[in-house]
Amino acid sequence: MNLLETTEERHFRASVRDWMQQHLRGEFEPLRHAGALGAAGNAAGLVKRWEQQLAAGGWTGLGWPRQHGGRDLPLAHQVIFHEEYVRCGGPGRLGHIGETLLAPTLMAHGTPELQARFLPGILAGQTYWAQGYSEPGAGSDLAAVRTRARLDSVQGDWVIDGQKVWTSWAHEADWIFVLARCEPGSVRHKGLVLLLVPLRQPGVSLRPIRQITGESEFNEVFFDGARAEGTWHLGAPGQGWSVAMYLLGCERGVSTLGQQAHFRRELDLLLTLARQNGAAQDPGLRQRLAEAALGLETLRSHALRTFGEKADIRAASISKYAWSNWRRSLGELAMEVLGAEGDIATPDPIRQAMQQLWLVSRADTIYAGSNEIQCNLMAERALHMPR
Structure with missing residues (x-):
């Protein structure tokens, strides 16, 4: 992965940014930086209309082959889209499971009839999985x-x-x-x-x-x-196990850069809070904030290094183990930066976001395969250690 963008890639990044600025407004303004369904402003009906708006703009199926209705864009363009989507405030994607997990598995393991039956609805943002x-x-x-x-x-x-x-x-x-x-x-x-x-x-x-x-x-x-x-x-x-493992391997796709862009926003909010309440003056907390920033850069480098390879549960396990531990630690750091304020309900959006980060991140090392299971997978399938 070339970290130096070409002129074409810079133009593509600008086009993503321009489209988001033009469309994430009006009816869709409440979705800006919205998290999971059920969060404030993130109503399911509105999210589905947004998914269809993305599809109409040609922002779904970016990496899909043209034979399946995709744009077959290079990997670098896909990375750019997912990063800019989050930076511009794009909400959590309801179509993610269908578009980035099921669809590639359908293309690899589904019959032509199944592909014709299910892929168009996913691409159009009209069918959710x-x-x-x-x-x-x-x-x-x-x-x-x-x-x-x-x-x-x-x-x-x-x-x-x-x-x-x-x-x-x-x-x-x-x-x-x-x-x-x-x-x-x-x-x-x-x-x-x-x-x-x-x-x-x-x-x-x-x-x-x-x-x-x-x-x-x-x-x-x-x-x-x-x-x-x-x-x-x-x-x-x-033979469902091998298909299921292929699908899980798709979890480390380019959308993980969008996830990391979301993590970057959480880290930036935490840094803003630390400057506001003086926590940044504490040498210990300042050191941990710096380590968090370095850790996020490491996650990005790992993701870029492994993109383009065949779906592999080993790489997916390494990625999941790394980011879940990083984000759980960020949630713990957020509570330390908040101090006594962390226990108090507040209307302040930054403090609310940090409290939410701590609550949500407690589950990161459990769902989608616990840390213990990820370590077993890495030991057995990457290091070839005995059970």
Whole structure:
């Protein structure tokens, strides 16, 4: 990855910035710098209209091949878009799961019929997806999934029974991809299938999970005889584990630079607060603030170094372990900079943001694979150590 931008790349960055300034206003002004769904100003209906506005502007599917309706832009242009999107105040993306996780997996493991069926809705910002992986007894240990799927010999549909948990935005999604056990008696990584399942059907029920922040981003999803068409699976039945791992490898895509741009804004707010309340004069806190800035630059360098490589769960594990620890530490540092103010409800937007950072970041080292699981994956798959 060349860190020196060409004239063309600088022009592209300017075009992203100009488009965002022209469109993230009026109706969409409340979304500026909005976080997760449910946060102030971040209403689901408005977010979906924003996703469709992005699609109409040609800002979805930037790296997709043209044969699938994408723009097939170079990696550097994709990085620029995700960075500028966040810098200009772009809200959290409801279409992220479909566009950056499912779509590449569909292109790699889906039939042409499935690609034609599902990719256009994702590209247009009109179809939203949730990820059905974790279960009450199979959170970080994904291979322990117990949700079952069987083929109905009469109708030819998959019939699904089980439960998923910690399912982000399922209450606003239209579809969910579900890792389920399709071979009776199979254990661990064998006998799994990755199914594409409509959420709005009999046999599917959702229960929001209230978080410490007061929001309900996550859900429990229950399947009681839910159905998916017999051909709606990625890869061959029984080979779902390899497909699921490919999908997880997509989590380290260029959108991680957008995530890091969001982290940069959080760090900048913390630095502003430290200057305002005098915490920056404390040598110990000042040193830790500097270390946080250096740590963020390291995350960026790692992301740029690994972009363009084949989706690899090892690199994804390293990235997830690194950023989650960094952000959790930033949340702890934010509370120390706040001092006694951290325990007081306040209308001040910067102090509110820092309190929210601390609450949200407590889960970073748990969701999407806990630290312990990431360390196991790195030891076994990168260092080839025995179990």
